[in-house]
Amino acid sequence: MSAATEPLAVAGELHAPRAGIVSLDNATGHKNMQQLIQLRWFAVVGQVATILVVHYGFGIRLPLDHMLQVLTCLALFNGVSLLRSRSPRRVTNGELFLALLVDVATLTAQLYLSGGATNPFVFLYLLQVILGAVLLKAWSTWTIVVVTSLCFAGLALFSRPLALPLDHDRGLWSPYVQGMLICFALNAALLVVFITRISRNLRARDARLADLRQRASEEEHIVRMGLLASGAAHELGTPLATLAVILGDWRRLPHFSSDPELLTEVAEMELQIQRCKSIVSGILLSAGEARGESSEETTVSTFLDELVEEWRTTRPVEEFDYENRFGQDLPMVSDSALKQMICNVLDNALEASPHWLRFEVAHDADALTLTVTDAGPGFLPAILKEFGKPYQSSKGRPGGGLGLFLVVNVARTLGGRVAVHNRPEGGAIVAITLPLAAIVLEEDDEEEEDEETEAIGTAKTMETKTHDGNR
Structure with a gap:
């Protein structure tokens, strides 16, 4: 007597789209296994309650010893399944198929001991079929259909009917009709809850898959x-x-x-x-060429101050307010991608507002916050909705919108985020939040950087001596 109470959960938020899809399937298999475990515990509790109510409440004699033995076997199997679900190994379709066959077998055994095909709860077989249709591959689902049909037929041929009076004319006062009503209500309620939640989670999974595909397209x-x-x-x-x-x-x-x-x-x-x-x-x-000259050790404030000074001297900005509130300085390696990302945001703001710009740097907990404010016309609603997508621009020229597209992707690569909104008085604000762990040098990193610099210097010295000797 299995029942569905929880939805299928989908997990998996990874960096590589292909790895993300594989991990999404793996996590889904584990969640499906956990789903069946929860349903099985519910079935154990529900069957115990049903057996006690029928035996003692309705006075219908049942073989309690044998039925409790079946429930004990089901609980032991569920304990083994619980241990299996904690293993990181991928849950296969065959394992889920075997778990459902065990549920069908225990349901058949309980029905055989309590009236067979005349038991009102015989229609709980439908829940097993529906679970198979949702969780399993097509061939496995059809196998479940065949197995449950054969079990139903076997119960009709070999089991003993319940000792229930033929009093269907009493309507709801008939124990058999009451059992049919309970079975129908249970099936209907569980199907509504199960299918509704499963549909919601399937939509969430599809949305995540679409996001992975979008990210793969953007990376390409x-x-x-x-x-x-x-x-x-x-x-x-x-x-x-x-x-x-x-x-x-x-x-x-x-x-x-x-x-x-x-x-x-x-x-x-x-x-x-x-x-x-x-x-x-x-x-x-x-692009990775001349890598020996591509980075140098500096500090966060020095990096930003030099970037701002260089940008200010090479752009025709009239009024530029720069405020560095980073606080205690931290070591970092100068990164051309990070520099280009900040310059892209400043260039876009300058194009929209050539008379005034503001650039603020702040240190918030474990994150670096860079805020660019302009007094231009602001972003269009359509641009705000699709912010960060390529070729989303109000400039009306081919290739527009790539700058902010690259900004969003660089920030995402560093584990950060970009937020934009329009100012009530006019203009726009672009806020970039980056985790300091992605840009700041730790002590071990500094030692490795010093060793690498020393090794490069030694190699260059040896190369110079070799050239001198050749000359």
């Missing part, structure tokens, strides 16, 4: 963008170097050297070319 998109950016950086290196040489030649020409205004423009052009070369170098560093 980022990889393609990284490859394109790396290739473009390589291709841009030569023309930028050529332009730098040409501008250097122009600076020495009499026509330019005698005209201060032209010299100023040439200097500005060289500065912008140098900035382009720095951007290209940053792309290559982010």
Whole structure:
């Protein structure tokens, strides 16, 4: 007499989409096993109560010793199942199928001892079939249908009927009709609860699977963008170097050297070319090239202060309020991806509000909070709803929205989050929260970093001596 009281639970929130799907299936199998265990305990308690009420309340004699022996075997099997559910090994369809067959066998034994096919609770077989349809593969479900049908037929052929008077004409006062009513109400109530909760959890599982697929698509998109950016950086290196040489030649020409205004423009052009070369170098560093130069030890406040100073001097911002309330400084390694993420947010805010920006840094518990505030038109409702999705932009140009898309993905990779909302007085606020554990150096990390730096320095020294010897 199994019953369903709890929904199937779905778990699994992993970083890699493929691993997430595998873990989701594994966790679902364990939750299904736990579900059957809970149903079995409910069945044990329900059968004990039913047997006692029928035997002593209705005065219908039942073989209590044999029926309690069956319940003891069911409880022992449930204890073994409980130990199995605690094992990290994947729960297979075969194990769930075997568990349901045991439930069918114990239900058949109890019905055989209490009237067989004439027992009003014989229709609890339907619950076993429904459980199989929800939890098992198709072939297993149909096997459950065949087994329960054969058990029903066997009970009709070989079991003894209950010693119940044929008083159906008494309506609800008939014990048999009362048993049928209880069985119907139990089946109906459990089916409603079970199916409703299962449907809700299946929808939640589908939503998680959709999220995993979306993340896989976004990661693939980022990889393609990284490859394109790396290739473009390589291709841009030569023309930028050529332009730098040409501008250097122009600076020495009499026509330019005698005209201060032209010299100023040439200097500005060289500065912008140098900035382009720095951007290209940053792309290559982010792609994993020239890794020996890609990181250096610093502190959180120093990193942010230098980033702000560099950004302020290279952007045409009129009024920029910067407030660093980080407090006690902590060591970290300069990260080009983190730097690019912050610059993307500042660039987007500057484009929306060229007259005024505010950048705040705060230390909240174990997290670093970066808040960018602007006085622009704010985000459209549709953009707020789909924030962080690629190509969601109000700028109306091809490729728009990729900056914030990358911001969200970098923050998510570091275990953080990005929150956005519009200000009542106009403008928008973008708040980035990052766990300090993802960016701050621990003592062991500092020692490893020092050893790595020392090893790189030794290798470079040996390489220099080797080149000197070859010369």
